Amino acid sequence: MPSRILLCLAAISACAPALGDTVWLKNGDRLSGKIKLFDGGKLLIQTEYAGAIPIDWKQVKTLESDQELLVKQDAYTGEKAKSLQAADEGKVTLANGETPKTVELASIQQILKPRPVVEDLVWRGNVDVALDYQRAENDTDDYDVDFKTSARHGKWRHIAEGEYNREFQDEVVTTDNWRAEYALDRFITDQWFWQGRLTYKRDKVEELSRQRTVGTGPGYQFWDDELGAFSLGSLLNRTDYEYSDGGKDNFYSLAMKWDYNRYLIGKSVEFFTNGEVGKPLSGVADFALDAELGLRYKVTDWASLNLKAERDIISGSDDADFSKTRYTAGFGVTW
Structure with a gap:
């Protein structure tokens, strides 16, 4: 019996998708990895197969991430999101408890990992x-x-x-x-x-x-x-x-x-x-x-x-x- 349980757990683990971030592009391509930063019109995603890849923000259709990220829609203030969820083309949903917020990708100026005390440092x-x-x-x-x-x-x-x-x-x-x-x-x-x-x-x-x-x-x-x-x-x-x-x-x-x-x-x-x-x-x-x-x-x-x-x-x-x-x-x- 224990061996069957272990076998089932192993099968579930193998079938479960690996945690990570995904970026969908307007040309139909999809990249998986870890979002490092968005700044200056470039989204940088770290992949296991090609290292760090910069992506033109205008080519991004939508994206998702299981990281806690600071999303800034102007140069000085930002909203900390527990995760990002894919939305319609040209949009992304900031998941933060019971009040998710969907925003236009064009309105986002910066995405980065929040720092302690000074989050946008x-x-x-x-x-x-x-x-x-x-x-x-x-x-x-x-x-x-x-x-x-x-x-x-x-x-x-x-x-x-x-x-x-x-x-x-x-x-x-x-x-x-x-x-x-x-x-x-x-x-x-x-x-x-x-x-x-x-x-x-x-x-x-x-x-x-x-x-x-x-x-x-x-x-x-x-x-x-x-x-x-x-x-x-x-x-x-x-x-x-x-x-x-x-x-x-x-x-x-x-x-x-x-x-x-x-x-x-x-x-x-x-x-x-x-x-x-x-x-x-x-x-x-x-x-x-x-x-x-x-x-x-x-x-x-x-x-x-x-x-x-x-x-x-x-x-x-x-x-x-x-x-x-x-x-x-x-x-x-x-x-």
């Missing part, structure tokens, strides 16, 4: 580490660590980043510097935002030993979704220079900054570039450039390999001439 970031040991006529040890993280909630976005570089050549320190930056964005519309920023740089080897910059200005977010982001910002900056010989300079400048990243090949490869070019309003220097470009390859969901090129230039003044290019390769974590 979107937190992203990465930490990259590069190590280079060379044993030849001149022994060289090079260490490079940098991080970048952003957190957005409603109309506010916090961005923090920093890096540390240290290099020895024949046990003599030839590079020793670090940088930290914090920016706060306040979105005025879905794309336009106003930014305030504070940057501090410290170099124990180069002639330009300290640099402090405070800036503010408008910016525009072209897109920011699961497949990448692109923004441009213009800033009015106040910069203070301190030199190793005790000299000081300060000036105001106008700057343009960019931040671009794009995922390729099913989100396994990320191309990114960011930086800032500035023009002082006084005669301290002709221009300043701080730029980075690279590739990041995801080995797992959290581990990655990276290649980067960095270029720093301060040009136009005998006291401030500075130019440096660095290439690094290393590993890191992303989230």
